[in-house]
Amino acid sequence: MKLYRLLTGQDDAAFCHRVTDALNKGWSLHGAPSLTYNIQTGQVIAGQAIVKEVEGKDYHPEMKLSEQ
Template sequence: MTTLYRCITEDDTSQFCHRVSEALSKGWSLQGSPTMAHDPVKGVMRMAQAVTKQVTVDYHPDMKLGQQ
């Protein structure tokens, strides 16, 4: 088994929630709590959520993690 890791980031909009929900529906698990930080250049809050997933394929740097 291989554990994959990805960090989903997005402006603090419903799109962030949809991206995390989509990952959960594809078998990813939340890893820790979400974080929020202010982006002074864009003037918006940014969100981040780490997720992990157990897979049976070997890891390779060219993997498209969002498609796993």
């Protein structure tokens, strides 16, 4: 089964650590990162899709993808 997640957050060191943590847990980058600017807060928001293949599991909507 292939799992998909979209990580989003302020473009800062904490976001980079979240992506790095996911990569070290077996997730892979899927596509290029995206950036947008929130004019109200003055923050750059980043997004990165990640995917992971897992064996022996069936998908169900209650899955906590971050724990896979």
